[in-house]
Amino acid sequence: MKSSWKECIYVQREELAKKLREPLAHLAEQCASAWGDRERLDEILAGSFSSVPYCAYLYCLGTDGVQICDNVSQTGLAREHFGRDRSQRPYMKEAVPAWGFLLSDAYISMMGHRPSLTALQVVRSGSDMLGYLGADFDLRDLPVTSELYEEPGYWRQVKGDPAIRGTVFQQCRVDSPMDGNLEQALSILEELLTMRGVFQCQIHFSSSQATIWTVDDPYRYRMLDHEALSDPDICLIFPSRPYPHDATIPQHNIERILATMRALRFADQTIYLRTASINIFNGMISLTFSCDGSHYMSYVEFLLKDTSFWF
Incomplete structure (x- = not known):
């Protein structure tokens, strides 16, 4: 490619x-x-x-x-x-x-x-x-004669709405329903990503929901609200699937990635994580913070950065 x-x-x-x-x-x-x-x-x-x-x-x-x-x-x-x-x-x-x-x-x-x-x-x-x-x-x-490109794996930063950036220090994080139960919600998402065929997950921390895509039905997304992310029974409706052999992110790193996202959510009351996503096939992580700045990077680079890098 x-x-x-x-x-x-x-x-x-x-x-x-x-x-x-x-x-x-x-x-x-x-x-x-x-x-x-x-x-x-x-x-x-x-x-x-x-x-x-x-x-x-x-x-x-x-x-x-x-x-x-x-x-x-x-x-x-x-x-x-x-x-x-x-x-x-x-x-x-x-x-x-x-x-x-x-x-x-x-x-x-x-x-x-x-x-x-x-x-x-x-x-x-x-x-x-x-x-x-x-x-x-x-x-x-016109025929397409060239191969489809690959997304670059290096860290990229995209600035968001200037109005949000300009007032970022006037705001303070307010606990969402998911924040009060985040450890359990992330454990459910870990199960879905590692054992239940979910290959992409976008987590909306502030609005207490997650959007997921599965290998069994990759063209349609499904939304899990706070109620679903509070109930481990949600895992029962997704059939067990072996972790894809061609996934870029190793299975054992999913837990570390989600734990790091949890730390970024709570590390600071002003600059905090609002949304994040994981795609196990291209190995990319995306992060959007309260200042509306978005970051895209490989999972390796993401795991190498601790919270002191971001704050």
């Missing part, structure tokens, strides 16, 4: 550009001979439309960004686009490289309001630049 989503995008764009450069360059050469002739350009684009893979629309633009032919698609011509000024569209504001081909950054289309991108090929007659051949693509029509 790739190390970041940006790297995945780069690989995906490179693969797409390789498939588009040659057919668009060849088509631009044909358009140069008919430049300024609307009907002839429509005919050339329609005749070669299938040569541009995944394309939604083809059209030609003058150097000023004004369209000089109709939109050509698989279903025919859209004549209402003739004379359309595209000069302010995102792809027209990007610099076309010296070799005359640009694959734009993705943008939201005006018509369908969907993620799209545009390829521009410079059209030349000798050394003179005539304009551009444009090809629009709906991201839904």
Whole structure:
């Protein structure tokens, strides 16, 4: 897997550009001979439309960004686009490289309001630049050729609502119903995580609830309120499951992680833990404190930090 989503995008764009450069360059050469002739350009684009893979629309633009032919698609011509000024569209504001081909950054289309991108090929007659051949693509029509990225395992901090941060020292933690029974609630969650097929758990300390996902039904979450987290009988309705062999977090570390979260909940009356989550497969822990700052890190890094680090 790739190390970041940006790297995945780069690989995906490179693969797409390789498939588009040659057919668009060849088509631009044909358009140069008919430049300024609307009907002839429509005919050339329609005749070669299938040569541009995944394309939604083809059209030609003058150097000023004004369209000089109709939109050509698989279903025919859209004549209402003739004379359309595209000069302010995102792809027209990007610099076309010296070799005359640009694959734009993705943008939201005006018509369908969907993620799209545009390829521009410079059209030349000798050394003179005539304009551009444009090809629009709906991201839904493009194949995914790169591997899905992995979430980075290093510690990341995300700042939250500035209004909350600005008044953090004017507040004080108020015991929630879960706080009064936290040791038992966390013991129930430990049982669910280690023996009952729960692989992700988000604990809302302040609102006394937990949201869980199970390996038996991973696409739906379930909410356990304070009453459920106070009753060990809740474990009876979740079937016993062996701890996943491919889990990143070792089974014996779940108890330590929950104990550390409990300590962070009670360590300070002003800066305290509000919500936390565990995912045993990617090994990540998330924490959101009363100052609305969120932290994401691997379970190893989390266990290496004691309460003095946070306060």
